Amino acid sequence: MVPNTDHDGQSRSFIEEARRAQIVNAAVETIAEVGYHRASMGRIGTRAGISRGLISYHFAGKSELIAQVVTTVYTDAAAFMTPMIDAETTPAGQLRAYVSSNLEYMRAHPARMIALVEILTGGGLADLPDADPAAFDRQMLLPLEQLFAAGQECGEFRDFDVTVMARIVRGVIDAVPTALSRDPDLDIDRYLREITTAIAHATRPVPSTPEET
Amino acid sequence: MVPNTDHDGQSRSFIEEARRAQIVNAAVETIAEVGYHRASMGRIGTRAGISRGLISYHFAGKSELIAQVVTTVYTDAAAFMTPMIDAETTPAGQLRAYVSSNLEYMRAHPARMIALVEILTGGGLADLPDADPAAFDRQMLLPLEQLFAAGQECGEFRDFDVTVMARIVRGVIDAVPTALSRDPDLDIDRYLREITTAIAHATRPVPSTPEET
Amino acid sequence: MVPNTDHDGQSRSFIEEARRAQIVNAAVETIAEVGYHRASMGRIGTRAGISRGLISYHFAGKSELIAQVVTTVYTDAAAFMTPMIDAETTPAGQLRAYVSSNLEYMRAHPARMIALVEILTGGGLADLPDADPAAFDRQMLLPLEQLFAAGQECGEFRDFDVTVMARIVRGVIDAVPTALSRDPDLDIDRYLREITTAIAHATRPVPSTPEET
Amino acid sequence: MVPNTDHDGQSRSFIEEARRAQIVNAAVETIAEVGYHRASMGRIGTRAGISRGLISYHFAGKSELIAQVVTTVYTDAAAFMTPMIDAETTPAGQLRAYVSSNLEYMRAHPARMIALVEILTGGGLADLPDADPAAFDRQMLLPLEQLFAAGQECGEFRDFDVTVMARIVRGVIDAVPTALSRDPDLDIDRYLREITTAIAHATRPVPSTPEET
DNA sequence: TATGAATGAGTATTCATTCAT
DNA sequence: GATGAATGAATACTCATTCAT
Numbered sequence: 001m002v003p004n005t006d007h008d009g010q011s012r013s014f015i016e017e018a019r020r021a022q023i024v025n026a027a028v029e030t031i032a033e034v035g036y037h038r039a040s041m042g043r044i045g046t047r048a049g050i051s052r053g054l055i056s057y058h059f060a061g062k063s064e065l066i067a068q069v070v071t072t073v074y075t076d077a078a079a080f081m082t083p084m085i086d087a088e089t090t091p092a093g094q095l096r097a098y099v100s101s102n103l104e105y106m107r108a109h110p111a112r113m114i115a116l117v118e119i120l121t122g123g124g125l126a127d128l129p130d131a132d133p134a135a136f137d138r139q140m141l142l143p144l145e146q147l148f149a150a151g152q153e154c155g156e157f158r159d160f161d162v163t164v165m166a167r168i169v170r171g172v173i174d175a176v177p178t179a180l181s182r183d184p185d186l187d188i189d190r191y192l193r194e195i196t197t198a199i200a201h202a203t204r205p206v207p208s209t210p211e212e213t
Numbered sequence: 214m215v216p217n218t219d220h221d222g223q224s225r226s227f228i229e230e231a232r233r234a235q236i237v238n239a240a241v242e243t244i245a246e247v248g249y250h251r252a253s254m255g256r257i258g259t260r261a262g263i264s265r266g267l268i269s270y271h272f273a274g275k276s277e278l279i280a281q282v283v284t285t286v287y288t289d290a291a292a293f294m295t296p297m298i299d300a301e302t303t304p305a306g307q308l309r310a311y312v313s314s315n316l317e318y319m320r321a322h323p324a325r326m327i328a329l330v331e332i333l334t335g336g337g338l339a340d341l342p343d344a345d346p347a348a349f350d351r352q353m354l355l356p357l358e359q360l361f362a363a364g365q366e367c368g369e370f371r372d373f374d375v376t377v378m379a380r381i382v383r384g385v386i387d388a389v390p391t392a393l394s395r396d397p398d399l400d401i402d403r404y405l406r407e408i409t410t411a412i413a414h415a416t417r418p419v420p421s422t423p424e425e426t
Numbered sequence: 427m428v429p430n431t432d433h434d435g436q437s438r439s440f441i442e443e444a445r446r447a448q449i450v451n452a453a454v455e456t457i458a459e460v461g462y463h464r465a466s467m468g469r470i471g472t473r474a475g476i477s478r479g480l481i482s483y484h485f486a487g488k489s490e491l492i493a494q495v496v497t498t499v500y501t502d503a504a505a506f507m508t509p510m511i512d513a514e515t516t517p518a519g520q521l522r523a524y525v526s527s528n529l530e531y532m533r534a535h536p537a538r539m540i541a542l543v544e545i546l547t548g549g550g551l552a553d554l555p556d557a558d559p560a561a562f563d564r565q566m567l568l569p570l571e572q573l574f575a576a577g578q579e580c581g582e583f584r585d586f587d588v589t590v591m592a593r594i595v596r597g598v599i600d601a602v603p604t605a606l607s608r609d610p611d612l613d614i615d616r617y618l619r620e621i622t623t624a625i626a627h628a629t630r631p632v633p634s635t636p637e638e639t
Numbered sequence: 640m641v642p643n644t645d646h647d648g649q650s651r652s653f654i655e656e657a658r659r660a661q662i663v664n665a666a667v668e669t670i671a672e673v674g675y676h677r678a679s680m681g682r683i684g685t686r687a688g689i690s691r692g693l694i695s696y697h698f699a700g701k702s703e704l705i706a707q708v709v710t711t712v713y714t715d716a717a718a719f720m721t722p723m724i725d726a727e728t729t730p731a732g733q734l735r736a737y738v739s740s741n742l743e744y745m746r747a748h749p750a751r752m753i754a755l756v757e758i759l760t761g762g763g764l765a766d767l768p769d770a771d772p773a774a775f776d777r778q779m780l781l782p783l784e785q786l787f788a789a790g791q792e793c794g795e796f797r798d799f800d801v802t803v804m805a806r807i808v809r810g811v812i813d814a815v816p817t818a819l820s821r822d823p824d825l826d827i828d829r830y831l832r833e834i835t836t837a838i839a840h841a842t843r844p845v846p847s848t849p850e851e852t
Numbered sequence: 853t854a855t856g857a858a859t860g861a862g863t864a865t866t867c868a869t870t871c872a873t
Numbered sequence: 874g875a876t877g878a879a880t881g882a883a884t885a886c887t888c889a890t891t892c893a894t
Contacts (some may be wrong), residue, residue, distance in 0.1 A: 015878075035336035037250040040863060051880050056865060058878090081360065121334040121391065123248040137395040158414075164407040168385050169390050175384025182350040194377040199369075200414040207420040228853085253888060264855050269890060271853095441857075461762035463676040477859050482886060496795065522893060547675040547817065548761040563821040584840075591831040593818050594811050601810025604873090608776040620803040627797075628837040633846040654874085679867060690876050695869060697874095 020058050020068070023048055027069050036122040041065075063128050063194035070119055070128075080105045091151030095169075095171075095203065096196055102173050103192045106180070114177045121210045141166040149201070154193065158205045169199060217379045232270050235283070235380065236261055240282050245324035249335040254278075276341050283332055283341075293318050304364030308382075308416065309409055311360065315386050316405045330390045354379040364416070371418045382412060446484050446494070449474055451496050458537035462548040467491075489554050492545060496554075499535075499542045519575030521595075521629065522622055524573065527628045528599050529618045532606070540603045547600075567592040577629070584631045595625060650750050659707070662687055666708050675761040680704075690700045690702035702767050709758055710768075712751045719744050730790030734808075734842065735835055737786065741812050742831045749819065780805040790842070797844045808838060 012020070026048035043064060045052045059065040083099040085121040088094040106113040118124065125133050144166035151157035172195055180186055225233070239261035243252040254275060258265045262302035272278040294314040298309050301307040319326040333338065364370035385408055393399055438446070442503040452474035456465040467488060471478045507527040511563055512518040515534040544550065551559050570592035577583035598621055641782055647846070665687035670677040680701060681793040684691045698704040720740040727733040757763065764772050783805035790796035811834055 013877085019878080035339050037336050038339070041865090042863080052864085053881065054868085054879055057880095062864065117334070118336070121330075122336050123250050123331075126248055126251075133395050136393075160411065161403060161407050164404055165411065167388060167404075168408060168411055171388025172381050172384045173387075174389065175380060179380050181348075182346050190374060191377055191380075194374050195381060198373065198378065198381055201417075201419075203412040204414075204416040206414075230855090254890085255888075266856065266891085267854055267888085275889065348869095429786055430888090438747065439856085445857080448816050461765050461788075463762050464765070467886085468884080478888085479860065480858055488885065544762070547756075548675050549757075552674055552677075559821050563818075572868095586837065587829060591837065593814060593830075593835055594834060597812075597814030598807050598810045601806060601813065605776075605806050608772050616800060617803055620800050621807060624799065624807055624841040627843075627845075628841040630840075631747075632840075658874090680869085691868085692870085692877065693875055696876095701868065803853075 014191075016058065019090075020055075023050075023055055023065065024068055024072050025063055028115040029109065030090070031069070032114040032117050032143050036115075036118040036124045041208075066119060066124055067128055067131070069115060073116045076112070077102070077172070079104050080108075091147055092156045092204070094147055094198070095199065097198060099169065099173065099196050100143065100192055101174060103188065103195070106176055107144075107188050110177070112179060114181060117174060117177045140170060144169055148203070155205060157203045160203070163183060165203065167195060168202070172199065220368065222389055231273065232263075234268070235244065236263070236268055236271060236278065236284050237281050237360070240278055241286065241328045242324050244282070244328040244331050249328075249331040249337050249386060249389065252357065263410075279332060279337055280341050280344065282328060283337075286322075286329045289322075289325070290315070290318050293321075303369060304360055305369045305417070307360055308357075308364070308412065312382065312412055313405060313411050316401070319393075320401050323390070327390045327394065329388060334387075350360070353383060357382055362418070368418060370416045373416070381415070384410065442484065442603070443465060445480075449481055449491065450494055450498050454499070454541040455537050457495070457544050462541075462544040462550045471545055491493055492550055493554055493557070495541060496550075499538045501615060502535075503528070503542075504554045506534075516530075516582060517573055517580065518582045518626070518630070519568075520573050521577070521625065524570065524626055525595065525599065525622050526618055529590050529614065529621070532602055533614050536600040536603070536606060540607060543603045561614055566596060570595055574629070581631060586629070591629065594628070598625070645743040650666070655697065658693075660711075662689070662694055662697060663707050663711050666704055667712065668750050670754040670757050674724060675754075675757040675763050676741070700765060705758060706767050706770065708754060709713055709763075712748075712755045713841065715748075715751070716741070716744050719747075727758070728795065729795060730786055731795045731839070731843070733786050734783075735837065737783065738808065738812065738835055740833070741829060742827070745815055745819075746827050749816070753816045753820065756813060760813075779809060783808055787842070794844060796842045804842065809839070811838065 006022075009199045015084065023044065025038065030044045030047050034043065041055050042052050045055050048055075048097045081098065081101040085094050085097045099155065120136075125131050125136070141163060145162045148157055148160075148162040148165055152159060152162070176191070179191070180188070236257065237361050240252065240257045242258045243260050247256065255265050257278075258268055261268075268278065272281065294311065297314040298307050298310045301310045338344050338349070354376060358375045361370055361373075361375040361378055365372060365375070389404065393401070393406075446532075449470065451468045453465065453530045457471050469483050470491075471481050481491065485494065486491065495543070507524065510524045510527040511520050514523045546562075551557050551562070567589060571588045574583055574586075574591055575586040578585060578588070594621050605617075606614070662683065666678065666683045669683045673682065680694050681691050684694055687694075694704065701799070719783050720737065723740040724733050724736045727736045750841065754794075764775070765768050780802060784801045787796055787799070787801040787804055789796060791801070815830070818830075
């Protein structure tokens, strides 16, 4: 595995990689603190302790920087979550692991999650010229859909529309960063337990008692 | 019910109210179409067919206009939902009515809901100097919390944290506008049914079978 | 003839027209003084005594302003030259009138001619997205080509390539602004007489004495 | 002929000279391709395959680089033209040789001529702090003026202002690169023949028939 | 009431230049 | 000699707001 290669296969120097990472981190923190559309290049540079021009030196434009933020956070979160999900052997267990590992990541890196949600919901995607929101949408939902389909197959989940349920779960999880920012006293452990339980209830097979609407 | 009074108790003329409503509608449509932070006063004015200056004449600033959009949409949605919720006699029925009436409102006024979500998640609240996000948060959650408490009291709901469950339900609902914009083919009727069912499952009392984690 | 209408047929207010003219004049003077690519919006605004933003208010962008400068100067020069040319009855006389009226216009409005040449030769055309240099080229050459063709028909001109001769004449004339700027003591009257004579010699029929290369 | 000495009398190493020549060539090509004021040091470095910093190492600044481009092209063109001119024995022949050798040089090195004209007419001279446009002007005109004076002395040319006629000839020649760029189909051989003929007519003694304006 | 002219602050970006390695 | 990191100035443009009419 060759480290530090960009999408063109060009390798970057160590110092270049370090600067890019520093700038991406500054962007994450700035976006998390002041919101996406107030996070100007100037503010990001100030937070990183470098000049505006240097950001332009390392990134072709704001689009590339924002895209790098999205990629970095998304990739990092996936790298954190995937082993935990794969450690589970049943779909129900994997769903629990998906939700809890995602929330754990949010707790460990609140700024990253806030920044990601800011970009995704705050108009950031519209600023990325070659971003395909629909494709990103599908990419986000797919793992959950597959997980749900497998669970329905083996009878661990009831019969629901897997796409809609994937949206429901993402909706619940994506609401967490906003909740955290609006209520700093929020007990994330309790939040995690309640969400996990609620989703378990929403997805498990319907018991024999058949009186429902 | 006293019509047409602003928060200072000053009554507004009929024409003044009409202009404000026209501008608010133009703002809603513009925000829904181009996103919150691309919705400049100029674009809103153009859509309303009036000059930029006139908006400033009727609203102290962009902050007041955005605040008015939030208030108007929120109030209008509440006026639409409340009778439907009140028509139900049981907490479980009221929860169903809450969810379905909210989604019905979204279907009837997609631009309004998209605009509201754009403002709430897209940095709009941060632009309102005297807006208290925490207070707004509480205001949004309170009806659901009360509904849940009543339902737990009478045994229609299981024992969960009412605040967290309120956030869960809002998270699921608030994800709908984004889902609609990313997947235009989405079947909102099926979406509504699946959400209602999932929430019913997540909140109803745990059946006698006691095998849970 | 309805005055003050732009290319969309929208009429402009008097004050708008006046401001646009003022800005165009300031642009002309600035370009003539410091060169095309040093004539920033800021410098143009300063010379006009107005703010940078006001230029953006009246012109969609620098492209539109530059295009307007070209159009204005070209149209104005044509309006000045055409009656003088049409007053002549023979092609040879019209050619003399073409050259002399063009140089007279340069003398009367040196800044305008310098600015036009700056834009045309100094990279300005490349900054106009929908400008077609080849089309502009043809538009500049056409009147001279027609004039030459008519003169050859009636025997007033010798047999030469009308397009090349048109380029020659334009080359001679377009060199004048540069010459003026490099040699302020230049006697434009003598310049005019010499040019006219030289062009007359270059175009008139070859006399009977047939010793040529 | 002393090789490789700069204006301070300091001799340069062979590799230094080679690098400077490489950079000058890259500058010529870049300016010819994208125009003078779009030819940034970065683009020139990229075309030369070297870093930006290296250009600054070899040239005191952009000014010196541009000055070197002008000097190089001018000197090279003179070295090409001079023997052809000197091979002629009569002023009229020398004038023909001047024009044709200049156009031949343009045909052989179109990028060099385009770059030179870009710099001279496109604001480049104004970027050279210690360049004297008037002196450059005189330098360009002097050979032609001397040639014309000699020709008038021996009766090969008619009686005209030698400076103005020099400007006329330079104007005709300097318009060629622009013509070439705007009309790629231009037949340069025919262009050359027509120009030579026209200039011959414009300069030769007036025949006995004395009816002129 | 309503308009549109005008301002000034803020944004992303490009670029020549400097400097440590 | 050569590189590439870094700076700061300059540029075009957008926008909320103010104000005279």
